Amino acid sequence: MSISSGRQSQGSAGPSQGTTGASADAAEPHVTVFDVVTDLRRDVAAVELPLAIDGADDAAGQRSRLVDQLDDHLLPRLKELSSPAVVVIAGSTGAGKSTLLNSLLHEEVSEASVIRPTTREPVVVYNPQDAEIIEGTPLVATVRSVANVNVPRGIALLDAPDLDSVLDENRETASRLLEGADLWLFVTTAARYGDALPWRTLEGAMERGATVAMVLNRAPKASLTTVRGDLLNRLREHRMESAPLFVVPDAGPHEGLLDASSVAPIERWLRTLGGADRARSVILRTLRGSLAALPPWVDELSEHVEAQHTAAVRLRIATEAALPQVAQATRLVVESGRLALGAVETRWSQVSEPARLDKSISRSGVARGSARRGRSREEHLQGLTDTVREAATAILTVATDDARSALRDALEALPGGRGLVPEVTEAQDDAAAQQAVDAWVEAARADIERVDVAVGKQNASAVRAFGRDGLTAVLLASAVGLAPAEDLLGRLLGNDGRDLSPEVTSRLADAAEAAVLAQALPVLAALDHPALADDAAIGLRVRLAELAQLT
Structure with missing residues (x-):
């Protein structure tokens, strides 16, 4: 695979800055690795995982790490291949990373102490002649930078926080810096080389194609042969037999720099990496490994996105099936006349005599009473309207609460369904029901x-x-089913009254049914999220196809 930097502008008559893969027609723009990785970064950053299904949290962390990897390493590298190769000095707490760095530089540039955590602030050190190239890169923008003439040209040494730091921030910073490195100089000790965390981290580095070297620091003379042999076996078990292994003898209790002879082999090795051509070969090897590691990473993220869509389909089906039965039962309550039982019946009996309802129709069947009597009846019957209003509001409130309960029962049994049904206060329920009843x-x-x-x-x-x-x-x-009122309305208005009452009943039933079905709307709106669409992963799949052509 050929790797080039930059992006050729479309329609340019000049030669491309670099291409990858098959030759394109001269009239068409060339697509570089930088183009593909830039588009990949955009699509990965746009990934959303709205549903709390299994693996969603891990996928979100994976997305963030991939964006960091692209931002901190791949894209800057592809854009400017001449930047120094980044050598990260990594390891567990107390491995002596800062002391080793200072000794390699013959100068105290990174704080070393027995107090943990030691490396609070990452430090990058580079040759002064590389300053113009390295300044302004994402690496320098995020860590403290120091120029030192003892750093070979073409490389930059980075002292990272402890992998197992007690501080979450330090661990996260260390992980991010390691993923952006071209080469790892991993420091361990005879007491710590068997820890599981460093080996898991090293395996991840190898999968991404990073070059790794191992430093056995503070090696005790008495057990050096045994420890070194065991460490070499572990390197072979992890398919790292080609990784250089440097041994730094135990200097005993001391402060300051290590003896120059104890770190001389590491210095010589670093100088073999120095120089533009040699550093570039390290960078290209790491880039190839990083690019080859992208497809499985992106494929897994795509599967998580598609799992979100699958879960959303199931939740939508459950949502649409949960409420019709509740809506039908609520309509039946309204149409059966049960709302008239109790309070409405009582109120009717209380107002019948004061409103002289039994004297309201003459023998000829015509309503009897003057305008003055009509105003008096209105005052007495206002309480009846209020009672009917309260009964109708109560049924709508109960119906909407039942609807949400049915939705929760249906959705929370499915992956991603918990929390989809909005929490609504009693006051909000009452207000919505009152509004619907007022309209009725x-x-x-x-x-x-x-x-x-x-x-x-x-x-x-x-x-x-x-x-x-x-x-x-x-x-x-x-309309709510009070028989005496229905009889009186028919006698007062004849067929107009008999036809009107069921229409008003039906309107209330419609309103109650609509209130029930409306409880699904926030859920359906949440499930209409673009990240849950059937083609939500298409961008990632296209990028996978492009990566397959590059590798």
Whole structure:
């Protein structure tokens, strides 16, 4: 695979800055590795995982690490291959990383101490002649930088925090810096080389194609042969037999720099990496490994995105199936007349005598009463309207609460369903129900107004004898199933009243059913998230195909 930097502008008549893969037609723009990785970074950063299904948290962490890897290492490297190769000095707590770095540089540039954690601030050290190239790179922007003439040209030494630091921030920084390195100089000791964490970290580095060297620091003379042999066996077991192994003898209790002879082999090895051509070969080898490691990483992330879509489909089916039964049961309650039982019946009996309802129709069947009597009846019947309103509000409130309970039961049994149904307070429920009932009452009053303007002596007499609000109260009581109100409405308005009552009943049933079904809307809106679409992973899949052509 050929690796080049930069991006050729479309329509350029000049030669490409570099291409990868098959030759393209001269009239078409060449696509570089930089192009593909830039597009990959965009699509990976755009990945969203809205549903809390198994693996979603791990996938989110994987996405963040991949973006960091692309930002900190691959894209800067592809954009500017001449930048120094980054050699990260890594290891566990107390391995002596900072002391080793200082000794290699013959100068105290990184704080070394027995107090843990030691490396609080990462330090990158580079040759002064590389300053112009390295300044402004993402690496220098995130760590403290020091120029030192003892660093070979073409490389930069980075002292990273401890892999097993007690501070979360230090561990995260160490992991991020390691993923952006071209070469690892891993420092361990006779007491710590068997720890599991460093080997897991080294395996990850090898999978990404990083070059690794091992330093056995503070090696005790008495057990050096045994420890070195065991360490070499471990390197072979982890397919790292080609990794250089340097041994730094135990200097005993001391402060300051190590003896120059003890670190001389490491110095010589670093100088073999120095120089533009040799450093570039290290960078290219690491880049090839990093690029080859991308497809499995991106493929796994794509599978997580597709798993989100699969979970969303199941949740949508469950949502749409959960509420029709509740809606049907609520409609049945409204249409059966059960709302009239109890409070509405009691209120009717309380207002019948003061409103003289038994004297409201003459022997000829026409409503009896003056406009003054009509105003009096309106006042008495206002309480009936309030009671009907309360009964209707209660059924809508109960229905919406039942709907959310049914939704929760259906969704929380499925992956990703927990928390999809919004939490609603009792006050919010009451307000929504009152709003719907107010609209229902106003619609009934509008019906009575239409009756009032209609031609007919019977209707005009009824409106005069009860007033519009009084007649509306009778209509509402009739609509919720109160038989005496239904009978009175029919006698007052004839067929107009008999036809009107079931219409108003049906409107309330429709409102209750709509209130039930509306509980699914926030859930369905959440499931309409673009990240849950059936083609949400298509961008990542396209990038995988492009990477396959490059590797």
